Amino acid sequence: MPRGARDRRAAILRLASTSGLTSVEELSNTFGVTASTIRRDLSQLESAGHLARTYGGAMALDAHHETSLRQRSGQAFEAKRSIATWAADQVRTGETILLDSGTTTGALARELATRRDLTVVTTGLTVLQELAQATNVRVECLGGTLRPLSQGFVGSLTEAALERMTFDRAFLGADGVTAEHGICEADLQQTRLKELMGQRAEHTYVLVHAAKLGHHPFHAHAPFGPGWTLVTDTAADSAATAPFHARGIDVVVVDPDGRVREEPH
Protein backbone atom coordinates (compact mmCIF):
# COMPACT_ATOMS: atom_id res chain seq x y z
CA MET A 1 0.00 0.00 0.00
CA PRO A 2 2.45 2.66 -1.14
CA ARG A 3 -0.35 5.16 -0.85
CA GLY A 4 0.45 5.12 2.82
CA ALA A 5 3.82 6.74 2.23
CA ARG A 6 2.55 10.28 2.34
CA ASP A 7 0.16 9.51 5.16
CA ARG A 8 2.88 7.88 7.17
CA ARG A 9 5.21 10.84 6.78
CA ALA A 10 2.48 13.16 7.91
CA ALA A 11 1.82 10.88 10.87
CA ILE A 12 5.51 10.84 11.72
CA LEU A 13 5.46 14.62 11.78
CA ARG A 14 2.45 14.62 14.07
CA LEU A 15 4.01 12.09 16.40
CA ALA A 16 7.28 13.97 16.51
CA SER A 17 5.49 17.22 17.18
CA THR A 18 3.43 15.91 20.05
CA SER A 19 6.01 13.76 21.77
CA GLY A 20 8.92 15.98 20.80
CA LEU A 21 11.25 13.06 20.34
CA THR A 22 10.78 9.72 18.62
CA SER A 23 12.99 6.74 17.86
CA VAL A 24 13.36 4.87 14.61
CA GLU A 25 12.47 1.63 16.35
CA GLU A 26 9.31 3.09 17.84
CA LEU A 27 8.21 4.44 14.48
CA SER A 28 9.12 1.16 12.81
CA ASN A 29 6.90 -0.75 15.22
CA THR A 30 4.07 1.74 15.06
CA PHE A 31 3.75 1.64 11.29
CA GLY A 32 4.83 -1.95 10.72
CA VAL A 33 7.59 -1.10 8.28
CA THR A 34 11.32 -1.64 8.26
CA ALA A 35 13.74 0.70 9.93
CA SER A 36 15.15 1.42 6.49
CA THR A 37 11.84 2.85 5.38
CA ILE A 38 11.61 5.01 8.46
CA ARG A 39 15.12 6.25 7.88
CA ARG A 40 14.22 7.18 4.33
CA ASP A 41 11.18 9.04 5.61
CA LEU A 42 13.23 10.90 8.14
CA SER A 43 15.81 11.76 5.50
CA GLN A 44 13.13 13.27 3.33
CA LEU A 45 11.42 15.12 6.14
CA GLU A 46 14.77 16.47 7.23
CA SER A 47 15.50 17.78 3.76
CA ALA A 48 12.12 19.44 3.77
CA GLY A 49 13.18 21.12 6.99
CA HIS A 50 10.34 19.83 9.12
CA LEU A 51 12.43 17.57 11.31
CA ALA A 52 15.86 17.17 12.83
CA ARG A 53 17.39 13.76 12.96
CA THR A 54 19.02 12.51 16.09
CA TYR A 55 20.98 9.37 16.80
CA GLY A 56 18.44 6.61 16.36
CA GLY A 57 15.48 8.85 15.86
CA ALA A 58 14.24 12.34 15.17
CA MET A 59 13.05 15.38 17.02
CA ALA A 60 10.39 17.91 16.23
CA LEU A 61 11.48 21.22 14.83
CA ASP A 62 9.27 24.18 15.57
CA ALA A 63 8.85 27.14 13.32
CA HIS A 64 11.42 29.21 15.11
CA HIS A 65 14.10 26.59 14.83
CA GLU A 66 13.19 25.89 11.25
CA THR A 67 13.68 29.46 10.16
CA SER A 68 16.55 29.88 12.54
CA LEU A 69 18.49 27.02 11.01
CA ARG A 70 17.69 28.21 7.54
CA GLN A 71 18.87 31.67 8.49
CA ARG A 72 22.12 30.45 9.89
CA SER A 73 23.02 28.71 6.68
CA GLY A 74 21.99 31.74 4.64
CA GLN A 75 24.76 33.72 2.98
CA ALA A 76 23.91 36.93 4.77
CA PHE A 77 24.22 35.34 8.19
CA GLU A 78 27.82 36.33 8.72
CA ALA A 79 27.05 39.87 7.66
CA LYS A 80 24.16 40.08 10.06
CA ARG A 81 26.29 38.79 12.88
CA SER A 82 28.97 41.38 12.17
CA ILE A 83 26.40 44.14 12.16
CA ALA A 84 24.82 42.81 15.34
CA THR A 85 28.17 42.67 17.10
CA TRP A 86 28.89 46.27 16.27
CA ALA A 87 25.42 47.35 17.29
CA ALA A 88 25.67 45.53 20.63
CA ASP A 89 28.87 47.44 21.23
CA GLN A 90 27.05 50.76 21.01
CA VAL A 91 24.69 49.87 23.84
CA ARG A 92 25.77 51.13 27.26
CA THR A 93 24.90 49.74 30.63
CA GLY A 94 21.67 51.03 32.09
CA GLU A 95 20.16 52.07 28.80
CA THR A 96 16.70 51.35 27.49
CA ILE A 97 16.78 50.31 23.87
CA LEU A 98 14.19 49.49 21.25
CA LEU A 99 14.61 46.55 18.91
CA ASP A 100 12.63 46.21 15.72
CA SER A 101 11.48 42.86 14.35
CA GLY A 102 13.65 40.90 11.95
CA THR A 103 16.53 38.48 11.89
CA THR A 104 19.27 41.09 12.17
CA THR A 105 17.78 42.57 15.33
CA GLY A 106 17.31 38.96 16.49
CA ALA A 107 21.05 38.47 16.14
CA LEU A 108 21.57 41.69 18.08
CA ALA A 109 19.29 40.42 20.82
CA ARG A 110 21.38 37.28 21.04
CA GLU A 111 24.48 39.41 21.56
CA LEU A 112 22.75 41.35 24.30
CA ALA A 113 21.37 38.31 26.13
CA THR A 114 24.37 38.05 28.44
CA ARG A 115 24.38 41.74 29.38
CA ARG A 116 23.20 43.11 32.68
CA ASP A 117 21.32 46.19 33.73
CA LEU A 118 19.65 46.69 30.40
CA THR A 119 16.07 47.16 29.27
CA VAL A 120 15.15 45.85 25.85
CA VAL A 121 11.81 46.81 24.35
CA THR A 122 10.81 45.11 21.14
CA THR A 123 8.20 44.58 18.47
CA GLY A 124 9.78 41.36 17.26
CA LEU A 125 9.01 37.78 18.21
CA THR A 126 12.51 36.70 17.19
CA VAL A 127 13.97 39.11 19.71
CA LEU A 128 11.70 37.77 22.43
CA GLN A 129 12.75 34.22 21.67
CA GLU A 130 16.41 35.13 21.92
CA LEU A 131 15.93 36.93 25.23
CA ALA A 132 13.39 34.60 26.79
CA GLN A 133 15.91 33.19 29.25
CA ALA A 134 18.01 36.32 29.70
CA THR A 135 17.33 36.87 33.37
CA ASN A 136 19.60 39.89 33.70
CA VAL A 137 17.93 41.83 30.94
CA ARG A 138 14.55 43.44 31.43
CA VAL A 139 12.47 42.53 28.41
CA GLU A 140 9.35 44.36 27.31
CA CYS A 141 7.06 43.69 24.40
CA LEU A 142 4.99 46.42 22.80
CA GLY A 143 2.25 44.00 21.79
CA GLY A 144 0.01 44.19 18.77
CA THR A 145 -0.99 41.94 15.90
CA LEU A 146 1.59 39.38 14.81
CA ARG A 147 2.61 39.63 11.17
CA PRO A 148 3.45 36.09 10.04
CA LEU A 149 6.13 37.04 7.53
CA SER A 150 8.18 39.46 9.55
CA GLN A 151 7.38 37.82 12.89
CA GLY A 152 6.76 41.26 14.26
CA PHE A 153 3.94 43.06 16.00
CA VAL A 154 2.11 45.92 14.33
CA GLY A 155 -1.13 47.78 14.75
CA SER A 156 -2.76 50.36 16.94
CA LEU A 157 -1.89 48.46 20.09
CA THR A 158 1.79 48.62 19.17
CA GLU A 159 1.65 52.30 18.34
CA ALA A 160 -0.30 53.15 21.48
CA ALA A 161 2.30 51.36 23.62
CA LEU A 162 5.10 53.06 21.73
CA GLU A 163 3.66 56.50 22.40
CA ARG A 164 4.07 55.94 26.10
CA MET A 165 7.81 55.37 25.95
CA THR A 166 11.09 56.84 24.80
CA PHE A 167 14.44 55.13 24.30
CA ASP A 168 18.15 55.73 24.43
CA ARG A 169 18.65 53.86 21.17
CA ALA A 170 16.48 52.27 18.53
CA PHE A 171 17.70 49.58 16.13
CA LEU A 172 15.57 49.17 13.04
CA GLY A 173 15.58 46.52 10.35
CA ALA A 174 14.32 46.92 6.80
CA ASP A 175 13.30 44.97 3.72
CA GLY A 176 15.20 47.45 1.62
CA VAL A 177 16.85 50.84 1.90
CA THR A 178 17.52 53.62 -0.59
CA ALA A 179 19.07 57.03 0.02
CA GLU A 180 16.21 58.68 -1.77
CA HIS A 181 13.22 57.03 -0.08
CA GLY A 182 14.66 55.60 3.11
CA ILE A 183 13.42 52.37 4.64
CA CYS A 184 11.24 50.20 2.43
CA GLU A 185 8.64 47.77 3.78
CA ALA A 186 5.73 45.72 2.49
CA ASP A 187 3.01 48.02 3.79
CA LEU A 188 2.40 51.45 5.22
CA GLN A 189 1.51 50.09 8.63
CA GLN A 190 5.05 48.87 9.04
CA THR A 191 6.75 51.95 7.67
CA ARG A 192 4.64 54.21 9.89
CA LEU A 193 5.62 52.08 12.87
CA LYS A 194 9.30 52.25 12.03
CA GLU A 195 9.08 55.98 11.57
CA LEU A 196 7.48 56.27 14.98
CA MET A 197 10.09 53.99 16.52
CA GLY A 198 12.92 56.05 15.13
CA GLN A 199 11.40 59.28 16.36
CA ARG A 200 11.16 58.13 19.94
CA ALA A 201 14.83 57.31 20.39
CA GLU A 202 17.85 59.46 21.17
CA HIS A 203 19.94 57.54 18.61
CA THR A 204 18.45 55.53 15.78
CA TYR A 205 20.31 52.93 13.73
CA VAL A 206 19.11 51.19 10.60
CA LEU A 207 20.68 47.74 10.36
CA VAL A 208 20.75 46.26 6.86
CA HIS A 209 23.22 43.93 5.23
CA ALA A 210 24.73 45.08 1.97
CA ALA A 211 22.38 43.16 -0.33
CA LYS A 212 19.49 45.35 0.75
CA LEU A 213 21.21 48.64 -0.05
CA GLY A 214 19.68 50.47 -2.97
CA HIS A 215 16.78 48.05 -3.23
CA HIS A 216 13.14 48.78 -2.63
CA PRO A 217 11.17 45.56 -3.21
CA PHE A 218 7.93 47.25 -2.13
CA HIS A 219 6.44 50.68 -2.36
CA ALA A 220 5.89 51.77 1.23
CA HIS A 221 8.67 53.96 2.57
CA ALA A 222 9.79 55.60 5.78
CA PRO A 223 12.28 58.45 5.25
CA PHE A 224 15.45 58.70 7.30
CA GLY A 225 15.06 60.91 10.31
CA PRO A 226 17.71 63.47 11.26
CA GLY A 227 20.77 61.90 12.80
CA TRP A 228 19.89 58.32 11.95
CA THR A 229 22.81 56.02 11.26
CA LEU A 230 22.91 53.38 8.54
CA VAL A 231 24.85 50.26 9.53
CA THR A 232 25.88 47.68 6.92
CA ASP A 233 28.67 45.19 6.16
CA THR A 234 31.78 45.17 3.99
CA ALA A 235 29.99 43.62 1.04
CA ALA A 236 28.76 47.16 0.42
CA ASP A 237 31.13 48.99 -1.92
CA SER A 238 31.51 52.73 -1.95
CA ALA A 239 29.16 53.02 -4.90
CA ALA A 240 26.43 51.61 -2.70
CA THR A 241 27.13 53.87 0.25
CA ALA A 242 27.88 57.05 -1.70
CA PRO A 243 24.22 58.09 -2.19
CA PHE A 244 23.73 58.02 1.55
CA HIS A 245 26.84 60.10 2.16
CA ALA A 246 25.60 62.55 -0.41
CA ARG A 247 22.45 63.07 1.62
CA GLY A 248 24.39 63.56 4.82
CA ILE A 249 23.47 60.22 6.32
CA ASP A 250 26.05 58.64 8.58
CA VAL A 251 27.09 55.25 7.26
CA VAL A 252 28.94 52.62 9.26
CA VAL A 253 30.47 49.66 7.43
CA VAL A 254 31.44 46.78 9.69
CA ASP A 255 33.73 43.96 8.67
CA PRO A 256 33.46 40.41 10.04
CA ASP A 257 36.10 41.09 12.70
CA GLY A 258 34.09 43.99 14.06
CA ARG A 259 36.31 46.71 12.69
CA VAL A 260 34.74 49.74 11.11
CA ARG A 261 35.85 50.60 7.59
CA GLU A 262 34.46 54.09 7.31
CA GLU A 263 32.45 56.33 9.50
CA PRO A 264 32.00 59.83 8.09
CA HIS A 265 29.65 62.36 9.54
Add this chain to the structure above:
Amino acid sequence: MPRGARDRRAAILRLASTSGLTSVEELSNTFGVTASTIRRDLSQLESAGHLARTYGGAMALDAHHETSLRQRSGQAFEAKRSIATWAADQVRTGETILLDSGTTTGALARELATRRDLTVVTTGLTVLQELAQATNVRVECLGGTLRPLSQGFVGSLTEAALERMTFDRAFLGADGVTAEHGICEADLQQTRLKELMGQRAEHTYVLVHAAKLGHHPFHAHAPFGPGWTLVTDTAADSAATAPFHARGIDVVVVDPDGRVREEPH
Protein backbone atom coordinates in the same frame (compact mmCIF):
# COMPACT_ATOMS: atom_id res chain seq x y z
CA MET B 1 45.25 21.18 30.44
CA PRO B 2 42.11 19.51 31.75
CA ARG B 3 41.14 22.88 33.17
CA GLY B 4 39.76 23.41 29.73
CA ALA B 5 36.95 20.93 30.28
CA ARG B 6 34.43 23.51 31.40
CA ASP B 7 35.76 26.11 29.02
CA ARG B 8 35.60 23.68 26.15
CA ARG B 9 32.01 22.79 26.91
CA ALA B 10 31.07 26.43 27.04
CA ALA B 11 32.89 26.96 23.76
CA ILE B 12 31.05 24.02 22.23
CA LEU B 13 27.80 25.62 23.25
CA ARG B 14 28.84 28.91 21.72
CA LEU B 15 29.92 27.26 18.49
CA ALA B 16 26.73 25.25 18.28
CA SER B 17 24.66 28.32 18.98
CA THR B 18 26.26 30.45 16.33
CA SER B 19 26.61 27.91 13.57
CA GLY B 20 23.50 25.99 14.56
CA LEU B 21 25.01 22.66 13.69
CA THR B 22 28.42 21.15 14.41
CA SER B 23 30.11 17.82 13.83
CA VAL B 24 32.10 15.74 16.26
CA GLU B 25 35.05 15.71 13.90
CA GLU B 26 35.01 19.47 13.55
CA LEU B 27 34.90 19.94 17.30
CA SER B 28 37.58 17.33 17.76
CA ASN B 29 39.91 19.18 15.39
CA THR B 30 39.08 22.59 16.83
CA PHE B 31 39.94 21.66 20.39
CA GLY B 32 42.63 19.09 19.68
CA VAL B 33 41.01 16.30 21.66
CA THR B 34 39.72 12.86 20.78
CA ALA B 35 36.29 12.27 19.38
CA SER B 36 35.56 10.30 22.55
CA THR B 37 36.04 13.38 24.65
CA ILE B 38 33.80 15.41 22.41
CA ARG B 39 31.16 12.71 22.64
CA ARG B 40 31.34 12.79 26.41
CA ASP B 41 30.97 16.55 26.33
CA LEU B 42 27.97 16.30 24.07
CA SER B 43 26.47 13.64 26.30
CA GLN B 44 26.76 15.89 29.30
CA LEU B 45 25.49 18.97 27.53
CA GLU B 46 22.59 16.95 26.22
CA SER B 47 21.69 15.78 29.72
CA ALA B 48 21.84 19.37 30.87
CA GLY B 49 19.36 20.13 28.11
CA HIS B 50 21.47 22.70 26.31
CA LEU B 51 22.06 20.65 23.19
CA ALA B 52 20.52 18.02 20.96
CA ARG B 53 22.74 15.34 19.57
CA THR B 54 22.56 14.34 15.95
CA TYR B 55 24.28 11.55 14.08
CA GLY B 56 27.91 12.59 14.06
CA GLY B 57 27.40 15.90 15.78
CA ALA B 58 25.09 18.14 17.70
CA MET B 59 22.69 20.98 17.10
CA ALA B 60 21.90 24.07 19.09
CA LEU B 61 18.81 24.11 21.21
CA ASP B 62 17.20 27.44 21.98
CA ALA B 63 15.41 28.26 25.18
CA HIS B 64 12.02 27.44 23.80
CA HIS B 65 13.01 24.00 22.67
CA GLU B 66 14.86 23.42 25.88
CA THR B 67 11.86 24.01 28.07
CA SER B 68 9.57 22.46 25.53
CA LEU B 69 11.46 19.17 25.54
CA ARG B 70 11.68 19.20 29.30
CA GLN B 71 7.97 19.82 29.53
CA ARG B 72 7.15 17.01 27.16
CA SER B 73 9.01 14.52 29.28
CA GLY B 74 7.40 15.86 32.45
CA GLN B 75 4.83 13.68 34.17
CA ALA B 76 2.04 16.17 33.82
CA PHE B 77 2.46 16.47 30.09
CA GLU B 78 -0.22 13.94 29.20
CA ALA B 79 -2.64 15.59 31.59
CA LYS B 80 -1.96 18.98 30.07
CA ARG B 81 -2.49 17.64 26.61
CA SER B 82 -5.83 16.12 27.60
CA ILE B 83 -6.96 19.38 29.13
CA ALA B 84 -5.76 21.31 26.09
CA THR B 85 -7.62 19.01 23.72
CA TRP B 86 -10.86 19.50 25.60
CA ALA B 87 -10.34 23.24 25.79
CA ALA B 88 -9.64 23.49 22.06
CA ASP B 89 -12.91 21.70 21.48
CA GLN B 90 -14.82 24.48 23.24
CA VAL B 91 -13.55 27.13 20.86
CA ARG B 92 -15.91 27.88 17.96
CA THR B 93 -15.02 29.27 14.56
CA GLY B 94 -14.91 33.04 14.39
CA GLU B 95 -14.37 33.57 18.07
CA THR B 96 -11.83 35.78 19.75
CA ILE B 97 -10.19 34.05 22.66
CA LEU B 98 -7.69 35.03 25.31
CA LEU B 99 -4.86 32.71 26.33
CA ASP B 100 -2.95 33.16 29.54
CA SER B 101 0.75 32.39 29.86
CA GLY B 102 1.91 28.93 30.89
CA THR B 103 2.62 25.52 29.48
CA THR B 104 -0.96 24.28 29.55
CA THR B 105 -2.21 27.23 27.51
CA GLY B 106 0.82 26.66 25.29
CA ALA B 107 -0.46 23.14 24.63
CA LEU B 108 -3.86 24.62 23.89
CA ALA B 109 -2.29 27.03 21.42
CA ARG B 110 -0.66 24.12 19.66
CA GLU B 111 -4.06 22.47 19.29
CA LEU B 112 -5.48 25.67 17.84
CA ALA B 113 -2.63 26.29 15.40
CA THR B 114 -4.34 24.45 12.57
CA ARG B 115 -7.70 26.18 13.00
CA ARG B 116 -9.01 28.88 10.70
CA ASP B 117 -10.97 32.05 11.25
CA LEU B 118 -9.90 32.50 14.82
CA THR B 119 -8.35 35.33 16.78
CA VAL B 120 -6.05 34.42 19.64
CA VAL B 121 -4.94 37.11 22.05
CA THR B 122 -2.31 36.19 24.60
CA THR B 123 -0.04 37.28 27.41
CA GLY B 124 2.20 34.25 27.04
CA LEU B 125 5.42 33.86 25.06
CA THR B 126 4.89 30.10 24.86
CA VAL B 127 1.60 30.66 23.10
CA LEU B 128 3.23 33.04 20.64
CA GLN B 129 5.91 30.51 19.85
CA GLU B 130 3.35 27.82 19.15
CA LEU B 131 1.32 30.09 16.89
CA ALA B 132 4.18 31.91 15.19
CA GLN B 133 3.62 30.11 11.89
CA ALA B 134 -0.13 29.66 12.15
CA THR B 135 -1.07 31.75 9.15
CA ASN B 136 -4.79 31.06 9.42
CA VAL B 137 -5.05 32.27 12.99
CA ARG B 138 -4.90 35.95 13.83
CA VAL B 139 -2.48 36.31 16.72
CA GLU B 140 -2.32 39.29 19.02
CA CYS B 141 -0.03 39.97 21.95
CA LEU B 142 -1.02 42.24 24.80
CA GLY B 143 2.57 43.26 25.44
CA GLY B 144 4.12 44.19 28.75
CA THR B 145 7.12 43.16 30.79
CA LEU B 146 8.33 39.60 30.33
CA ARG B 147 8.40 37.56 33.51
CA PRO B 148 11.28 35.07 33.10
CA LEU B 149 9.74 32.29 35.16
CA SER B 150 6.26 32.17 33.73
CA GLN B 151 7.34 33.39 30.28
CA GLY B 152 4.38 35.72 30.38
CA PHE B 153 3.82 39.43 30.04
CA VAL B 154 2.61 41.52 32.94
CA GLY B 155 2.46 45.15 33.91
CA SER B 156 0.57 48.31 33.18
CA LEU B 157 1.10 47.93 29.45
CA THR B 158 -0.59 44.54 29.55
CA GLU B 159 -3.47 45.80 31.63
CA ALA B 160 -3.95 48.87 29.48
CA ALA B 161 -4.13 46.73 26.36
CA LEU B 162 -6.51 44.33 28.08
CA GLU B 163 -8.88 47.13 28.96
CA ARG B 164 -9.40 47.86 25.31
CA MET B 165 -10.67 44.38 24.46
CA THR B 166 -13.23 41.74 25.32
CA PHE B 167 -13.26 38.05 24.48
CA ASP B 168 -15.56 35.15 23.77
CA ARG B 169 -13.51 32.87 25.98
CA ALA B 170 -10.55 33.20 28.29
CA PHE B 171 -8.32 30.28 29.27
CA LEU B 172 -6.27 30.87 32.39
CA GLY B 173 -3.44 28.89 33.92
CA ALA B 174 -2.41 28.88 37.57
CA ASP B 175 0.43 27.94 39.89
CA GLY B 176 -2.14 26.53 42.28
CA VAL B 177 -5.87 26.52 42.89
CA THR B 178 -8.01 26.18 45.99
CA ALA B 179 -11.78 26.37 46.30
CA GLU B 180 -11.42 28.83 49.12
CA HIS B 181 -8.97 31.33 47.64
CA GLY B 182 -9.15 30.64 43.92
CA ILE B 183 -6.14 31.00 41.65
CA CYS B 184 -2.77 31.25 43.36
CA GLU B 185 0.24 33.00 41.83
CA ALA B 186 3.65 34.26 42.90
CA ASP B 187 2.71 37.91 43.10
CA LEU B 188 -0.23 40.27 43.15
CA GLN B 189 0.58 41.68 39.75
CA GLN B 190 -0.14 38.33 38.19
CA THR B 191 -3.28 37.58 40.15
CA ARG B 192 -4.69 41.01 39.37
CA LEU B 193 -3.98 40.42 35.70
CA LYS B 194 -5.70 37.03 35.73
CA GLU B 195 -8.68 38.51 37.51
CA LEU B 196 -8.90 41.18 34.85
CA MET B 197 -8.54 38.62 32.09
CA GLY B 198 -11.36 36.50 33.48
CA GLN B 199 -13.63 39.50 33.82
CA ARG B 200 -13.32 40.50 30.21
CA ALA B 201 -14.47 37.20 28.71
CA GLU B 202 -17.88 35.72 28.12
CA HIS B 203 -16.69 32.32 29.32
CA THR B 204 -13.67 31.81 31.52
CA TYR B 205 -11.88 28.51 32.08
CA VAL B 206 -9.15 27.77 34.58
CA LEU B 207 -6.90 25.02 33.25
CA VAL B 208 -4.91 23.17 35.91
CA HIS B 209 -3.71 19.59 36.04
CA ALA B 210 -4.71 17.61 39.11
CA ALA B 211 -1.45 18.06 41.02
CA LYS B 212 -2.19 21.75 41.42
CA LEU B 213 -5.63 21.28 42.94
CA GLY B 214 -5.82 22.26 46.59
CA HIS B 215 -2.33 23.72 46.59
CA HIS B 216 -1.35 27.33 47.08
CA PRO B 217 2.46 27.54 46.89
CA PHE B 218 2.32 31.35 47.18
CA HIS B 219 0.15 33.87 48.93
CA ALA B 220 -1.31 36.00 46.16
CA HIS B 221 -4.79 34.96 45.11
CA ALA B 222 -7.44 35.75 42.53
CA PRO B 223 -10.91 34.53 43.47
CA PHE B 224 -13.07 32.64 41.01
CA GLY B 225 -15.46 34.88 39.13
CA PRO B 226 -19.08 33.95 38.60
CA GLY B 227 -19.55 31.26 35.99
CA TRP B 228 -15.89 30.34 35.71
CA THR B 229 -15.15 26.70 34.90
CA LEU B 230 -12.37 24.65 36.42
CA VAL B 231 -10.85 22.13 34.00
CA THR B 232 -8.57 19.35 35.24
CA ASP B 233 -7.59 15.75 34.49
CA THR B 234 -8.57 12.31 35.79
CA ALA B 235 -5.75 12.21 38.31
CA ALA B 236 -8.06 14.42 40.37
CA ASP B 237 -10.20 12.29 42.66
CA SER B 238 -13.58 13.40 43.93
CA ALA B 239 -12.06 14.48 47.23
CA ALA B 240 -10.04 17.04 45.31
CA THR B 241 -12.95 18.34 43.26
CA ALA B 242 -15.60 18.25 46.02
CA PRO B 243 -14.63 21.61 47.61
CA PHE B 244 -15.16 23.31 44.27
CA HIS B 245 -18.54 21.66 43.77
CA ALA B 246 -19.50 22.76 47.26
CA ARG B 247 -18.89 26.37 46.26
CA GLY B 248 -20.92 26.02 43.09
CA ILE B 249 -17.96 26.05 40.74
CA ASP B 250 -18.34 24.01 37.57
CA VAL B 251 -15.67 21.36 37.36
CA VAL B 252 -14.73 19.46 34.22
CA VAL B 253 -12.53 16.37 34.52
CA VAL B 254 -11.03 15.23 31.23
CA ASP B 255 -9.50 11.81 30.69
CA PRO B 256 -6.65 11.17 28.23
CA ASP B 257 -9.09 10.08 25.51
CA GLY B 258 -10.88 13.38 25.69
CA ARG B 259 -13.96 12.08 27.44
CA VAL B 260 -15.43 14.05 30.30
CA ARG B 261 -15.91 12.22 33.57
CA GLU B 262 -18.15 14.67 35.37
CA GLU B 263 -19.59 18.03 34.58
CA PRO B 264 -22.07 19.23 37.17
CA HIS B 265 -23.42 22.73 37.22
Add this chain to the structure above:
DNA sequence: ACACTGTTGCGCACTTCGCGCAATACCTAT
Protein backbone atom coordinates in the same frame (compact mmCIF):
# COMPACT_ATOMS: atom_id res chain seq x y z
C1' DA C 1 -1.70 -3.97 -22.00
C1' DC C 2 2.46 -1.38 -21.24
C1' DA C 3 5.98 1.47 -19.52
C1' DC C 4 7.13 4.51 -15.76
C1' DT C 5 7.63 6.43 -11.33
C1' DG C 6 7.81 5.83 -6.53
C1' DT C 7 8.07 2.64 -2.58
C1' DT C 8 9.64 -1.21 0.12
C1' DG C 9 12.60 -4.85 2.12
C1' DC C 10 17.11 -6.90 2.37
C1' DG C 11 22.10 -7.33 2.61
C1' DC C 12 26.43 -5.13 3.00
C1' DA C 13 30.11 -1.92 4.17
C1' DC C 14 30.93 2.14 6.77
C1' DT C 15 30.51 5.28 10.49
C1' DT C 16 29.28 6.53 14.91
C1' DC C 17 28.43 5.47 19.62
C1' DG C 18 28.91 3.77 24.48
C1' DC C 19 31.58 1.52 27.86
C1' DG C 20 35.48 -0.26 30.48
C1' DC C 21 40.27 0.50 31.58
C1' DA C 22 44.50 2.71 32.82
C1' DA C 23 47.03 7.01 33.01
C1' DT C 24 47.05 11.77 33.91
C1' DA C 25 45.57 16.43 35.34
C1' DC C 26 43.06 19.18 38.62
C1' DC C 27 41.15 20.46 43.15
C1' DT C 28 41.05 20.82 47.99
C1' DA C 29 41.87 20.03 52.61
C1' DT C 30 45.24 19.65 56.03
Add this chain to the structure above:
DNA sequence: ATAGGTATTGCGCGAAGTGCGCAACAGTGT
Protein backbone atom coordinates in the same frame (compact mmCIF):
# COMPACT_ATOMS: atom_id res chain seq x y z
C1' DA D 1 53.58 22.24 50.18
C1' DT D 2 51.88 17.73 49.98
C1' DA D 3 48.73 14.10 49.70
C1' DG D 4 44.48 12.04 48.64
C1' DG D 5 40.27 12.17 46.08
C1' DT D 6 37.83 13.55 42.00
C1' DA D 7 37.40 14.55 37.28
C1' DT D 8 39.15 14.15 32.72
C1' DT D 9 41.32 11.97 28.85
C1' DG D 10 42.83 8.56 25.25
C1' DC D 11 42.40 3.94 23.47
C1' DG D 12 40.28 -0.43 22.12
C1' DC D 13 36.34 -3.14 21.41
C1' DG D 14 31.62 -4.67 20.66
C1' DA D 15 27.10 -2.85 19.59
C1' DA D 16 24.06 0.10 17.23
C1' DG D 17 22.79 3.27 13.54
C1' DT D 18 23.26 4.76 8.86
C1' DG D 19 23.62 4.98 3.66
C1' DC D 20 23.60 2.66 -0.69
C1' DG D 21 22.68 -0.57 -4.29
C1' DC D 22 19.67 -4.16 -5.79
C1' DA D 23 15.50 -6.58 -6.90
C1' DA D 24 10.56 -6.91 -6.36
C1' DC D 25 6.21 -4.61 -6.27
C1' DA D 26 2.21 -1.14 -6.20
C1' DG D 27 -0.07 2.68 -8.34
C1' DT D 28 -0.43 5.84 -12.42
C1' DG D 29 -0.99 7.43 -17.01
C1' DT D 30 -1.02 6.45 -21.94
